[in-house]
Amino acid sequence: MSQPAPQSAAPAMDQARVDQARVVEAGFDEAWFAARAQPGVQRLKAYDPGHDLVALRRRYGEANLVELGSNENPYGPSPAARAAILDSLHALHRYPDPLGGDLKRALARKHGVDVKQILLGNGSHELLMQLGQVFAGPGQEVVFSRYGFAVFALATQAAGAAMRIVDALPREAAMPCGHDLDAIAAAVSADTKLVYVANPNNPTGTWFGRDALVAFLDKIPPQVIVVMDEAYAEMAEAPDYASALSVLDRYPNVAVTRTFSKAYGLAGLRVGYLIAQAGLIAVMDRLRESFNVNGPALAACEAALGDEQHLRWACARNAEQRAALSDALSARGLRAFPSQTNFVLAEFGARTPQVEAALVERGVILRPMGGYGLADCIRISVGSPDENRRLLAALDEVLA
Structure with a gap:
């Protein structure tokens, strides 16, 4: 019994060549690649540094x-940090400590926490982005204040989560354009996974005190993670200011980000750190890029911590x-x-x-x-x- 002749693949191949020619003719431009990106990335805009x-x-x-x-x-970094960088240059052919052990131990001593409660990052920017990736996603919400740090929106969109932006205090308020903590707490819903708050805040410079911090955290459900970005904490001298590090034991859903870029004068090295419950850090560590903090940076930051x-x-x-x-x-x-x-x-x-x-x-x-x-x-x-x-x-x- 005769078998039917196999169908030729030529028409399909010809159509593929036509489609490819159209793509080449149109050009592999940004719009072409954006259409193939994840939905969260499609909505993003690149970070704007303001000037070249x-x-x-x-x-x-x-x-x-x-x-x-x-x-x-x-005023730049501590002279000890500069010396530590120079001393580390002989080892540039070696990978840095992937655990950042010495720097973590120095940070643990400074802040009175366990080493397992610390995660290092390529600036606090990386850590804020990763918090969004780990704890938020499509169909979920992230809450933050209008005029909050720009990375909050970037992290939320990159994770594919929905932004819930809460209006800031009016300019006529005692703390103009500062965070309306009551409104932020009220915006938290059953779909909320993360709340981002900066204290003191960039770009407004505004802050809130310990009583306001505690009253705010009391209103947040324990299953919602509150990220307190404290990039400028070392510079805050207001009598009522208090770091969220002081209440970590009371609120296990709080995570605090800090940086060496501001007060420590090491912006060029890009080192930040996260302090939270050991369980949160362990989950975050699964996403951490290996060797994400370089050797000279580890040495310089440890030395800077020692020069109070x-x-x-x-x-x-x-x-x-x-x-x-x-x-x-x-x-x-x-x-x-x-x-x-x-x-x-x-x-x-x-x-x-x-x-x-x-x-x-x-x-x-x-x-x-x-x-x-x-x-x-x-x-x-x-x-x-x-x-x-x-x-x-x-x-x-x-x-x-």
């Missing part, structure tokens, strides 16, 4: 540029210059928001874009706030006395 600082340094020369847009410590005197000195200088800068801005008829960080949010009104652009032309780089929904404000990092003088001189020219 490398290009501006080349244009003006580093000595002539006043960089006050990235909340860096103008330099940290106190840098924070004291920052507090002095923050107060002086706020007063100088107020004297020029500008509104300076209250701050417990190393920056001041200043309100310039409708002329904000023109003022910011004119300052850039004078080699003074600040941080525009349009991406945060604060288009009439500029965030000004607290610089050294000389940097602040140069800023104010340029600002006087522009305002005149």
Whole structure:
């Protein structure tokens, strides 16, 4: 009995070639690849640094540029940290400690926690993103405040979760644009998996005290993880301020992120850490990239922790210059928001874009706030006395 002749695959192959030709003709552009990305990634926008600082340094020369847009410590790191980096260079051919053991032990001693409660990250940015990946996903919600740190939204969208953004306090409030903790707690639903809160907050500089912290955490269900981002905690000197580290034993659903980029003056090394219950850290560690903190960074951060005197000195200088800068801005008829960080949010009104652009032309780089929904404000990092003088001189020219 004769068998039917097999069908030719030629038509299918010809159609595949046609489809491929169309793709090549259209170009493998961003839209083509975005259509193939995960839904959460499709909604993301790349992080906006505000300015191309490398290009501006080349244009003006580093000595002539006043960089006050990235909340860096103008006094730099501890000399001990610099020495530790140099001492570590002989081992660049070796992988760093994948556990970060020495640095974790130093952090555990400083904060009075167990080593198993600490996770290291490539800056706190990486840890905030991973918290979203681990504990949130499609069909779930993440709650945070308007004008909160930009990474909260990035982490939520990347995880494919829904953002529930709570309005901040009005500008007429005692803490203008600060967190409305009661409203954040009220926004938590059965679908909420994470709550992100920054204290003190970037970009507003605002903060809340221990009583408010405890009252807020009392309202959050224990199954909801509360991430307290405390990147600027070392600089907070307000009598009522208290770190969430002080209540970890009382609230096991709280996780605290910190960084070496701000007060410790090590932004170029990108090291952050997370402190939480050992069980949470163990689950997070499953996602951690191997060797995510490099060897010189581990050595420098451990050395910086041992130089408490330099940290106190840098924070004291920052507090002095923050107060002086706020007063100088107020004297020029500008509104300076209250701050417990190393920056001041200043309100310039409708002329904000023109003022910011004119300052850039004078080699003074600040941080525009349009991406945060604060288009009439500029965030000004607290610089050294000389940097602040140069800023104010340029600002006087522009305002005149």
